[in-house]
Amino acid sequence: METRETLQEIVKKMEEKYHHMIEVSQLTGQLEETLHHNDEQSIIMVMTMRAQEMDSISTLDQQMQELIHTLDDATQRSIKDPQASEKISSEIRRYHEMREKIHRIVEQTIKKDRIMSEKIAGAASFYVK
Secondary structure (H helix, E strand, C coil), rough: CCHHHHHHHHHHHHHHHHHHHHHHHHHHHHHHHHHCCCCCHHHHHHHHHHHHHHHHHHHHHHHHHHCCCCCCCCHHHHCCCCHHHHCCCHHHHHHHHHHHHHHHHHHHHHHHHHHHHHHHHHHHHHCCC
């Protein structure tokens, strides 16, 4: 596979990851709602769906890393740090745009999750230090 094709495949997987991350965020909101209603079956269903989305994200991350490792060193450095390169391809630019969008969704999702966890578990919450 040529470098450009590999980069296109990485971007495609990053966009797919973005869509899964949106779904995780939405499911986190649904989980919060079902917790308010104490609907145990719905809670289990939403948590299962959320876990499946997270598994998909993990698989995509692994696939992207495998593809990145097939690229030459200069391209790998550009992916890791776009400021380190003088010339950035449109694919690498798109990759970083998607990475930023995903980062923002992750931050929002963690905030929702933190609030839920602290309400439910109190001092035993994962987020309490």
